[in-house]
Amino acid sequence: LELLKQEGYIQSYEILEDEAHKRGNQPTIRVNLKYLDNRKTRSAIEHIEKVSTPGRRIYTPLEKMPHVRRGLGLAIVSCDAGILSDAQARKLKKGGEIIGYVY
Numbered sequence: 001l002e003l004l005k006q007e008g009y010i011q012s013y014e015i016l017e018d019e020a021h022k023r024g025n026q027p028t029i030r031v032n033l034k035y036l037d038n039r040k041t042r043s044a045i046e047h048i049e050k051v052s053t054p055g056r057r058i059y060t061p062l063e064k065m066p067h068v069r070r071g072l073g074l075a076i077v078s079c080d081a082g083i084l085s086d087a088q089a090r091k092l093k094k095g096g097e098i099i100g101y102v103y
Helices: 002-006 084-093
Strands: 010-016 026-034 048-050 074-079 083-087 096-102
Touching: 002 010, 002 096, 048 083, 074 084, 083 084
Parallel strands: none
Antiparallel strands: 010 026, 048 096, 074 083, 074 096
């Protein structure tokens, strides 16, 4: 979520750990979406797609790092440097597991 906030896709988020919001041992996460207009009809996030799953991990080297929507979208990459955007991974010259796409 911090990556989505840094990249401008969400406005903010908070983790609610009080008893009223917990489901079992899991806290609730409240996400405030970012909108592109004042009437709040166009969200900054148009599409979210999960790529890797626990049963099918998708890894990519740096040379084959995807350009989501020709650079207007975001690929979320997990590598030894942490959770990064595709642009950050290219800058650090890292490949890794593609977690998902956001645009």
